[in-house]
Amino acid sequence: MPATSNRRKSDREIKRERIELRVGASAKELIQRAMAVTGLTAGDLAYEGARRVLDEHERMVLTGADREVFFQALMNPPEPSEKLIAALRRHRDLMG
Numbered sequence: 001m002p003a004t005s006n007r008r009k010s011d012r013e014i015k016r017e018r019i020e021l022r023v024g025a026s027a028k029e030l031i032q033r034a035m036a037v038t039g040l041t042a043g044d045l046a047y048e049g050a051r052r053v054l055d056e057h058e059r060m061v062l063t064g065a066d067r068e069v070f071f072q073a074l075m076n077p078p079e080p081s082e083k084l085i086a087a088l089r090r091h092r093d094l095m096g
Helices: 003-011 025-039 044-056 064-075 082-094
Strands: none
Touching: 025 044
């Protein structure tokens, strides 16, 4: 066996935790088809799906007008409002 294969196996986290799921027949069939196509286990598929959801959640992608407004705010920030100044003063008083 090549050294890289041995290294990959030793770097993997040992699977000791369990999650039980109840799914509908169509979801089970979909998962089984995905397992057959990818060669991944159901647990690996769940992990990859969860990782993708979190990646999408944590990344903000701005397009069109939203991007332009964001860049304009960075390049030309507005003056702080009286409410913001008052809030900052209260924060400084409370936190020192």
